[in-house]
Amino acid sequence: MPRKKIHTDMPIGEIYPRLLRYTWRYKHWLTFAGLGMAIYAGADTALIYILKPLLDGSIVNRDPWMIRWIPIFMLGLFIGRGIAGFVSNYGMAWVANRVVYNVRSDVFEKFLRLPASFFDRNTTGRTTAMLTYYTSQISGAATSAITIVIQDTLRIVGFTLLMFWVNWSLALITLLVGPIIALIVNHVSKRFRRYSATIQQSMGDITHISEEVLTGQRVVKVFGGEDHERDAFERVNAFNRRMAMRKATTSAASVPVIQFIAAIAIAFVVSVAVRNTGGGVMTPGDLATFFGAMMGMMGPIKRLTGVNATIQAGMAAAGAIFELIDEPGEPDHGTRTLVRARGKIDVEDVSFRYPGGDHDVLRHISFHVQPGQTVAFVGRSGSGKSTLLSLLPRFYDVQEGRITLDDVPVADYRLMDLRRQISLVDQNVVLFNDTIAGNIAYGALGDTDRPMIEDAARRAYAADFIEALPEGYDTQVGQNGLMLSGGQRQRVAIARALLKDAPILILDEATSALDTESEKAIQKGLDNLMRNRTTLVIAHRLSTIQDADRIVVMHDGQVVEQGNHAELMAHGGHYRSLHDIQFASPGGA
Template sequence: MPVREIYPRLLRYTWAHRKWLGIAAIGMVGYAAADTGLIYILKPLLDGSIVDRDPWMIRWIPVFLLGLLMVRGVFGFLSSYGMSWVANRVIYHVRRDVFAKFLQLPTSFFDDHSTGKTTAKLTYYTGQISGAATSAITIVVQDTMRIIGFTFLMFWVNWSLAMVVFVVGPIIALIVSNVSKRFRRYSVTMQQSMGDITHISEEVLTGQRVVKVFGGEEHERNSFDRINERFRRMSMRKATTTAASVPVLQFITAIAAACVVAIAVRDTGGGMMSPGDLATFFGAMMGMMQPIKRLTSVNATIQAGMAAAGAIFELLDEPAERDPGRLTIDRARGEIQVSEMAFRYPNTEAYVLRDITFDVEPGQTVAFVGRSGSGKSTLLSLLPRFYDYEAGSIRLDGHELSEYRLADLRAQISLVDQNVVLFNDTVAGNIAYGTLGGADRETVIDAARRAYAHEFIESLPEGYDTLVGQNGIMLSGGQRQRIAIARALLKDSPILILDEATSALDTESERAIQKGLEVLMRDRTTLVIAHRLSTIQDADRIVVLYDGELVEQGTHSELMDQRGHYRNLHDIQFSQPG
């Protein structure tokens, strides 16, 4: 994203807090004015107190000096506190907008972007903006005001000598411009490397058991070292540019200072200068060197912040999940009609599903079977509109899915996925999740009982108030699956999707939960993906998929008589070794 677009956009976040921004600006102007006053006071101090021995000056100069220092301290506090307040509010709002965007992005975005790199934008990138929006902005504004004050003072004391100093201005500007481009290039590369570091760290932490069992420690260490070395190399290039640019600028400024001193001591700087004039001029000139040094150094922080802001704004500009529907629905009947539907994933050429047609009557149980990769899970992910199909139609109660408001459509569906997702919350919080959060404890317990989860939940250290850890790490696979089933039971939606819902259970637990699922599936439309054909033999209809196409459908007995794909799957699964 071009810099000319980043600055105004970031400024809009800042301008929202213009009251505190104004307070900080007053503090900065006052601080710079007080600093200028401290330099100017050298003139009456030397000329009036030391040279002329003026009694009034001798008496009141110390008082003025103390007053200026007090005023400087007050204005310094206002500028620092005000800018910190604004900056922290900006980071708060940016982070809030980024997280809100995460919740709006379509599933296809997360298919194309690694979780680690996406998360880095919420953590590392916003931290970079924080650096640019706090100390960096304070230094830029405050030190710029100080330079302006010192410049005015130098021209007021001796304009011709001041012109000598500012001959070096264009040279300094050229160096700063060149350095800025380098800083921005290095910052972008460093942020990409940090995203890679976050990504590989997340993979290792999540899959640490696989890493250990398959001896992947050395491979992962080498991968991390390569990325980490790239980050270090870019950091050093950035540090080298900073370290080289500061002394160069200081040397150029020092040349100007030496010229001023040489001219001043020869009394050729536009007329005779008093000791006070010379001290004031030289003090203002030397006072500019520290602000110039800080402005050059802080450029690295600003460029990193702008690079981070550009990446964040690109994320915020990603198109949100499409929600064109206006039709509301309280509770669906559960009639589903799929007609000549075709689907391919975004940015791909090959169709994953082709010419799919079938009907589901309200209250029916329809099972989907087929070999891995045949498109079963993809097909059922279209019903909650995790993806939008390209051709054909999918209708719910006679209306296209896209006609319904997205929230209303998904309110009709409960999902028990083969990859159970639990949150770092209590057991009760995971069962009564999201819109179910208002459920009372007795209702939650009833859902757990029907999912055959109540007994093991009661045995946990704090029962229903036990924290389950990240993604339910404290629970076994079967326990996590039963909590997911309890969540679906509590929602009591008219449509239920079971994607390998009992795959992580042992035979005894599966039999127990099948009883609960039979109660759950009664009087509601149920779509089941099952690997174990024994669990779906009583389904009202079985749909067989092969390589993205619907090749057979019917009851268990009908499909067995056809001696086609389903019969082959059944014979393979139930064949006994001879």
């Protein structure tokens, strides 16, 4: 199935207000921090203003009052400035962490509600990057960038007003460079956002490749894939570096260009200031204050230009995250509640194709299962067995035909109620990095008493190996149960299904990871589990399903035969062919 790269075409006019809504939840903290920014900017303006009375009063006129109080006033300004800086930085850091926390929570919550088709289209590496790299980019745009924008804008406003107060005509000349700087910033912004989006996509590729190598490191080593994986990683890593350097070059070039334009204005002002202007003759204090305000604006202008890169990176990340959050979740329009199903299943003329696929993988499937029956599905790999059984818990929805449970279409049930009726033991056993007890009593079973967990393990023939472990049921199994063997993982998964005690059981190659001795032991547990339950079994070893009430034979997405073992053997069709191939080979039984 084709993979879909994560990207964003969401306009910035939609992204930023939406991002700011995360920030505005903490408006009290923002107000607290904003007050600190205003005081901080005001203190900077006041420090520049002090140059006038310091030079004119203290140095030129030797005013004793100025000589006494100016140093004390300056000390007070620095103390107030320091407190205000701490308040603003702490407040915005608090908001930043809350924003990241909330965005990550929303993304993770969305992951839990996305349909299986989304994960078919997107690699886990790219989706994982949403929770890590993307959210860190958002933090800068939502909070630290706001700090710089607000604080430095207030500084520029304060310095500008001070310049007009000292000499309005020179201030007007200085402001002429504003539109030129705005045009440069607008051009640079577009480049920043484009490069940021590309970098974020390449980070997803890096995460994806590294995750594959770490997960499949044994296969890489045995098949000599080190060079291949190294080359693949080098390509995406080098591409990421090139895009980062282009972004850095744009950022590095934009700052000196803007500063050069500002320097031209300063040089022009200097040439005018030494003469009498329409603003009147300037005293030494006026001149120092005016140029102090002009030079004071250079730092804020530089930071405002530099922060643009942070904002655009955050916009690209936020756009991708908001598109993820806007992805439609699993359809759950059913209203019927269901406490415990009887287990009657009817599949009526069902056809199905994967979202985005160009052909049906199931075609006109029909069969009926009575409560308590065991129905086995057999066929060559790729015949559609697993796809068919994924439709019952509604991992996918059918496009044609219908599936009913107890004579009610499965789409009419609430999704949670429907899935509560089903236990699943998959061929790809999934265990979580938790204890063995935590994996058996997983999810909604989390409050189960330990004796019930141990009973489920005994019935799954897992108790012997669990109790032999150093910490027994409290043993950590590692990521995906890597501390356990394949057969042990399978038995833990079967114990989990036993504990759930659902009326419908789906076994998808449930004994495929077991040796013959373990399989026979597990089969005893499965026999107990399947009694008085509707059981749907996908099996490769035909010897395990010969006693099934009905066997459904599938080929190329269609049901080609149905019946019990004896009937199908007598018919001499697909099932007989599969049976003869298996039992003709040593160990086929």
